[in-house]
Amino acid sequence: MGKLTNFKRSIWVFHASGGSCNACDIEIVAVLTPRYDVERFGIKLVGSPRHADVLLVTGAIPRDFADKLRRVYEQMPDPKAVVVVGNCGTSGGVFYDSYNIAGPIDEIIPVDVYVPGCPPRPEAIIDGVVKAWLKIEKLEKELEGKKE
Amino acid sequence: MSWLESLTLTSPSGFWNPLLWLAFLIIFAVIGYIIYSRGNRSYKPGTEQVKPFISGNAVDDVELIRVRASDIYWGLIEAMKGYYAVLMRMHTGDVRDYILWYLGVGAIILFILVGGV
Ligand code: SF4
Numbered sequence: 676m677g678k679l680t681n682f683k684r685s686i687w688v689f690h691a692s693g694g695s696c697n698a699c700d701i702e703i704v705a706v707l708t709p710r711y712d713v714e715r716f717g718i719k720l721v722g723s724p725r726h727a728d729v730l731l732v733t734g735a736i737p738r739d740f741a742d743k744l745r746r747v748y749e750q751m752p753d754p755k756a757v758v759v760v761g762n763c764g765t766s767g768g769v770f771y772d773s774y775n776i777a778g779p780i781d782e783i784i785p786v787d788v789y790v791p792g793c794p795p796r797p798e799a800i801i802d803g804v805v806k807a808w809l810k811i812e813k814l815e816k817e818l819e820g821k822k823e
Numbered sequence: 824m825s826w827l828e829s830l831t832l833t834s835p836s837g838f839w840n841p842l843l844w845l846a847f848l849i850i851f852a853v854i855g856y857i858i859y860s861r862g863n864r865s866y867k868p869g870t871e872q873v874k875p876f877i878s879g880n881a882v883d884d885v886e887l888i889r890v891r892a893s894d895i896y897w898g899l900i901e902a903m904k905g906y907y908a909v910l911m912r913m914h915t916g917d918v919r920d921y922i923l924w925y926l927g928v929g930a931i932i933l934f935i936l937v938g939g940v
Contacts, residue, residue: 691879723876724876725872725876740879742881743879743880744879746871746880746881747876749871749872750872750874750876751872752863752866753865753866753867818865
């Protein structure tokens with residue numbers, strides 16, 4: 676794994692849940708509980724995409740939610756990354772090809788990291804966020820390059 | 824008296840000088856600009872990035888989500904509907920109607936005060 680070098684802040688995450696069965700969401704909560712406690716690494720869940728660096732999405736995304744997800748993604752400041760947690764968002768999972776599903780998520784917004792599993796283990800979710808962190812560092816460098 | 828003193832207003836509790844006030848305004852504007860220039864340059868004005876976050880819902884018209892002054896009195900007006908319905912019918916917004924009311928009520932009061940017929 677690459678070394679975290681350039682991103683000067685802790686990473687803030689916004690969780691959007693669209694049509695998930697809640698198991699993925701519970702694993703995300705487990706990541707925050709004392710056993711894993713990702714806040715000690717500066718990984719923190721926030722209540723608004725306006726404050727977030729990473730968008731964590733779960734669920735197969737029903738049609739009604741697709742435009743909301745798009746809007747949430749657009750409201751995030753740059754640089755940003757999207758992590759999909761669970762099989763539902765990655766491929767459609769058990770809802771694959773269902774008539775009322777707009778997902779998989781990469782058909783709605785660009786996805787940077789996929790964390791497969793139904794649901795994935797907390798360790799996998801942490802790994803996914805760290806991978807997104809590396810991506811954001813890269814984007815940050817690009818943005819700084821543009822500024823100079 | 825120098826020109827600077829002539830611009831200064833003194834009182835027992837202090838003084839006021841427009842040039843000093845201007846100097847402070849300029850200092851605060853410079854501080855404000857420094858804070859502004861340190862902001863995130865990558866944001867895109869005119870896009871969703873600058874709009875308020877309402878759980879992913881579109882905010883098309885601020886009028887629809889704003890709490891109006893009349894909303895604050897909704898409960899009172901609803902409870903006293905019988906009374907307010909009459910008053911609101913009378914409230915036409917036409918100033919000539921109000922002057923007519925004023926003259927009419929004034930005439931009645933005058934009639935009572937002078938002792939009637
Ligand atoms: S991937 Fe599995 S656990 Fe996660 S929301 Fe879908 S069905 Fe539930």
